[in-house]
Amino acid sequence: MINITTPLTEDVRKTLKVGDEVLLTGTILTARDAAHKRLCDTLKRGKSLPLNLKDAVIYYCGPTPARPGRPIGSCGPTTSSRMDSFTPALISLGLGGMIGKGDRSDEVTRAIKKHKCVYFLATGGIGALLSTKVRSSKVILYNDLGPEAVHKLEVKDFPLLVGIDSKGRDLYDKAGWKKE
């Protein structure tokens, strides 16, 4: 088990190998379909992003609302591949890592390799359990998107696997079944 903290600098990213079990502590930002579309539309218009993504970690997650007294509701990963068309643009801005479930396009893998980024896997469908690893949650952008707003999460020992490492090695390839 490897303990890492944010910001996820290139030095740290380069030490991580595909299949490594990691506990992540620090700040991560949730963003899923609608937020990705808005971020990339902003870039297309030639404007700069309202977020600094340098060495940041994006978590593909839309949590359930928090019960009173809890920082967050259930908060597991959503399917990463839906973000594939938006991802290379964000990686090229210095994004340090992404957390999600499922495999990525070749284009994303190439961008990961080129910019020495990391793609982490979180176990899907265990959102209640993962909520116990979150210390605080605050919406910082696109509040009107509700569950799809960008939340800033402070996490402690958030359990992850390295799905694609900075050399572009892919854990699903290693599992052997991967779709042709």
Add this chain to the structure above:
Amino acid sequence: MREISASKIREAVTELCLKANFDLRQDVLGALKSALKKETNARAKNILKEVVENAKLAKKKRLAICQDTGLVSIFLEIGNDVAIKGDLEEALHKGVEDAYKKGYLRKSVVNDSLMRKNTDTNTPCIIHVDIVKGDKIKVSVSPKGFGSENKSAIKMLRPTASENEIVDFVIDVVKRAGADACPPLILGVGMGGTFDHAALLSKKALLRSIETRNTKKHFRDLEKSLLKAVNSLKIGPMGLGGNTTALAVNIEEFPTHIAGLPVAVSVSCHATRSAEKVL
């Protein structure tokens, strides 16, 4: 004629939505535990352990099993001898809205497939009604996440298609679902009827306990061979390898036309949720 008030139905829908989202079905939990015992792949075992632990925590703390608390489908079996007093349709939508507010469940429904504004109520829900004999109403709710829903598929096979062609189609669906649909999966397969009816049957198949097999022997046999074929893919829990790619294959079937054999596959995740009640 027995009278049932719409408000009773609204309360039942709320209760069932909450139950389904917090309390993993006993048949599903049982299958996960037995898969955990049988699984030999270390990573797969770890994932199954997390999944079982998550179900316990969700139940105890009344937290959603999964943050994707779904788009709710409601299946009603309304007896011929029942009179519903009040607005049934409103009761169903309001019942869902109440649950999603009260239970701190995610509102995942947008108002229009292109404009995509969140309705903030998790409604509308999808409503299916069957008219049956008797003086009762059976209410089943299925809050289904879209990680798996996005992988569902239908194929209109030739009437003379071999069993192999059916198996190949299901295998193709499962391969394309890969890790995204959160395996180990539960597959609801609808066979026969029309294009739309096969899809509905595949959804109904997911409501049936995975400990119960089809009543017809040839469909029971097909359920068994499909499950074996799917598990031979070794996709495993969360697609990271292992023996447990699916927990069950449930087939529901209906007569069909001389020219066709519709086959629909509803892909569902390891957190397949539903709850039912008879009023």
